[in-house]
Amino acid sequence: MQDNKPPKETTKFLQHSSNQEENAQVLFWYDQLGFNTENSDEIADQITFSAKERLMQQLILDKKRRTFRLWSRITAAAAILLVGFFAWKTNYSPQSTLKDATDAQLAAVKPAKEHAIITLETGEEIDLDQLAINESIQIGEIKIIKNSKGEVSYINSKTGEAQMNTIRVPKASIYSLTLSDGSKVTLNAESKLTYPSAFAGKDRTVKLEGEGYFDVKHTSTDSRFIVETQKQEIEVLGTKFNIKTFQKEENSYTTLASGSVRVKSNVQDNLQILKPGQQARTDNGGKLTVKNADLEKVLGWTNGQFVFDGENNGETFEEISRWYDVDISYQRNSKNIEYVGKIPRNLTLDKLIELMSYAGLEVDANIDHHNRIKLQIK
Template identity: 35%
Template sequence: MQAQELLEKYKAGNCTDAEKAIVETWYLKFSKPATELSHDQLEEATDRIWERLPIHDHTEEIPTPVKKSYLWPRIAAAAAVLLVTGIALFIFKSNSPLTDPDLSATANYGAKAPILPGGNKAILTLADGQQITLDEAGNGKLAEQSGITITKTKDGQLVYTVSAAANALKTAMNTIATPKGGQYQINLPDGTKVWLNAASSLRYPTAFSGEEREVSLSGEAYFEVARSIPKKSFKVSTSKQTVEVLGTHFNINAYADEPSTKTTLLEGSVKVKSNAGEDRSMVLKPGQQAALTDRQLLVNYGKEEEAIAWKNGVFKFEDEDLQSVMRSVARWYDLDVVYEGTLPSRQFSGEIDRNSNLSQVLDILSFFKVHFSVNGKQITVRP
């Protein structure tokens, strides 16, 4: 398919979702006046772009074509600008997951049925070993222990309510764990709000006593820490670091299969300290991100939106390699990834709605000269 043909399809409102994402990104990111270019020059430019950004034909059409002719006059100019910059950015958002059972096997990359996105799923383990599957439990009171009432709200949150006598009782340790394809929000006894991403777990006391409030995290979570009176520091321990705060908003990505543990600060102040023997620590300011590896502790800037995009229902990638992108996809769609052949060393940038089904996500990623096939819970990636 030539670029001009794609633009004509867009003008007529006949593009697939993936094709719309390409055209609208050209316009939104790179649009500017191009009066110095003739019509022939614009056509030549868009064709050259298409040669550099291969696309395969899609058979799935938009059920209700949406015409956006008001964008058309400047789309060709935007495409010409893209040629100059050499950047490919794709933005794909969907209002609802695609659940049509009649999708072809090709559209589903070999899957027998559409693979849908994750949702609110988690298991709560109480101090006595009792386990409660939260996505199957009814709303309302789930348990009571050590003067603490545990309640599930109708919007899928887990809330701890402390009674007046709780401080005099012995605290117990609870654990909430999300599977691959799951996420959950919990309100801790001190009022701190925690959002858990997929394949993550949080261990915490049913009441915070003593001079510190401390929890343990595996995986990824976003924290909105409540200030306590009198002031008690709040600590989050992971396998490689400890983060200490008083009252603040931050995200920690501490997955074991990621090359670094990343702590991103949005509000307030946090201190990040390595658990290794060396004295490696830093105090972050809003907008900063600490990236801890086995060898060093670095600071990055401007990563806030990318860090918490998952909490807001979006995959957001900024210059990420294919393996990094696929780790995020595999956690959310509960898949294992296998690689075959020599994969292109490209970097991905853009946004994809986490409410999309898997085939929609793979449609976008396939523009980067990679092929996907799905067999049960395994996805194979080939050049």
């Protein structure tokens, strides 16, 4: 391990009694501290920049101005910044604050539960856990209702007009809802759906961010059901399909379980009609491609399973991260990338880690100074 103690020349440097060679020793020590910008936070970056800027100013001013008062100010500022930075480096480095997570801490992390937050047109958010079955609440002119099936809608109590609903499902959560036309949508963790409390006009249009499984109701008017995402537009009549479109991920996927859908890229003039078992992928450039899909892998989350297929296990690790709201990093190797198997989603985190260990996946569980759990899969 590198010795991070300041060199003996630092004292002379701050007292303005060092020569050029000794100045160089101090700056060399500073540059070799091994500061990790990838894992640092904003305040650490600011301290680093400010400290180095002050040190460089001291060297420049040493050549131009040697007044005692000016050097006293710079010396004090440089000393404070050096001490402050060294204290941060010693006490607040992300690596130094990580501790082993206990079994009790891991067991306390439960799998995702039925939970969502509704956003009004005013921007106000309402936690749906606060709303009981067959109960309604009044927020200004908006009346929010949860019926006997747990379905939520809201209307303008003065005009009776339908309102635009936005349902947000946070991490470690899942939520199912039925739209006004009878179509059913299950939203995965860290997902959001915007939809009207009642469909009007020819088209039934909703907007999705994240991941959702749709079971679209066929209507007597044969109106089009349209799902808009950042990269795709999906048009259906009556079908079951899955859409995965997380903003942090490069690709958006539409996978057809039954029926027929038409997928269009929002960037390129490209349109594909899917058959059951096919998947349309759109990348950041808008390129749309179609291939056969592993439905068991794609729909595993709707069936209560984490599915490792030996090809896209990195995506499964991301699913685990969202499902339990923990941070996960992994080293790509043959054990964790090529593992094939299934693990139930209804486990507490300690049991999940135990099963992953049985499967040959080595997992280190730590907790940081914010009490946030971090898993490293080796």
